[in-house]
Amino acid sequence: MEKTFALATKEVAKLPKETQAEFGRDLIDRIAAWRELREKIAEGVRELNAGMGRPLDIKKFMKEFRRRHAKKN
Secondary structure, eight states: OOHHHHHHHHHHHTSOHHHHHHHHHHHHHHHHHHHHHHHHHHHHHHHHHTTOOOOOOHHHHHHHHHHHHSOOO
16 A cells, blocks of 8 residues: 555544544545546547547637636626
8 A cells, every 4th residue: 555545544543433434435536536537538538549539729618618617706
């Protein structure tokens, strides 16, 4: 086991049981999200390798990104 993870595990073990459970759930959720992201990246690479990619209009992309994610006052 990685030294840093082993150290973190020892520290979590010192916390109250409820807090340990919360850390465990958070870690499981984070691992699931990481695996999902890795699979999406792998799928995208497979699609690009199969010639399914298309040119990206960066200006259009950024405009849409800002529209979706801009802070609303």
